[in-house]
Amino acid sequence: MHITRSRPDTRPGPAEHFTGTVWLDEIAAPEAPSRLRVFSVHFAPGARTAWHRHPxxxxxxxxxxxxxVQREGGAVEPIRAGDTVWIEPSETHWHGAGPRTFMTHLAVVEADEDGTTADWGPLVDAGTYLNCP
Known part of the structure; x- marks a missing residue:
């Protein structure tokens, strides 16, 4: 057992992967052989990820x-506190806050053999985002 009493500092979401103001807090990144990664991600209103997928x-x-949240080819779906979303391996998608509200989620992923947790694509354009419910 290992108890972590301090964490890395909160860091901003990089502009190449996020639109708007996003903050990332690393919750868990155990040493190998574990490949688990857990983040708390804080999105300001209108902030969102780029299109991406997880191995x-x-x-x-x-x-x-x-x-x-939206998967490629699907509708933009609303999510609220208490909701859990399962995104299939290699399913291209994006997610973020609503246009008028903040949103925080825990993101749980497993790294690939080479340490990759996400393959990033283009930023989500305003037209796609403005189709939010």
């Missing part, structure tokens, strides 16, 4: 606020 899928658990 082993992703679980999102919304802890506060309201947001949206």
């Amino acid at each position: 082993h899928g992703q679980v999102l658990y919304v802890t506060e606020g309201e947001g949206v």
Whole structure:
């Protein structure tokens, strides 16, 4: 057993992967052989990820606020505090806050053999985002 009493500092989401103001807190990144990674991600209203996919899928658990998620070819879906979203391995998607609300979620992923947790694509354009419910 290992108890972590301090964490890395909160860091901003990089502009090449996020639109708007996003903050990332690393919750867990155990040493090998574990490949688990857990982040708390805080989105300001209108903030969102770029299109991306995860080699082993992703679980999102919304802890506060309201947001949206969309898989490639699907509708933009609302998500709220208490919702859990399972994103299939290699399913291209994006997620973020609603246009008028903050949203925080826990993001749980498993790194690939080379340490990759996400393959990033283009930023989500305003037209796609403005189709939010």
